[in-house]
Amino acid sequence: MSDAPVICSSCNAPIEGRIVTALNKKWHPEHFTCNTCKKPIDGAKFHQHDGGVHCVPCFSQHHSPRCHGCGDPITDRVIQALGVSWHAQHFVCGGCKKELGGGGFMEQSGRPYCSACYADQFAARCAGCAKPIVDKAIIALDAKWHRDCFTCNKCRNPVTDATFSVLDNKPICGKCA
Structure with a gap:
């Protein structure tokens, strides 16, 4: 067993x-110090x-990523989205303000929704119904339609044929034409 003194890595x-x-x-x-x-x-x-x-406060202040929402350092969970970093509670929908949690979202003008x-x-x-189209659409008569809304203006059955008639800018199926 050695009785050699322990030497400080800073001052020797x-x-x-x-x-x-x-x-x-x-x-x-006193020699183990923050840079x-x-x-x-x-x-x-x-x-x-x-x-x-670096001590924890200095590291947080000078080296942690900054939240795009509030500008403060992020010291816990980081969400990377839209090319920037966010606190989880600040990555929210631009409409309803609900937390998006790093899951699926849509982007419009740099904001998540x-x-x-x-x-x-x-x-x-x-x-046909004026509701948003979020899935496949039928494009006809210079407009977009839900598949279920593109119906004959007379019998109300879906218009499924590639050719159909038009009356008052509304589709008419081949049977009713």
């Missing part, structure tokens, strides 16, 4: 009393970044 002097062990090295408590604020790092929590050590708000605000409208 022997350490007597309390020893800080970090990064496989030994330090005087940003230069204060001793108290406790066992610190971050390594660009070859240096839930599918319901996107459909309500931005989707094409059906010429």
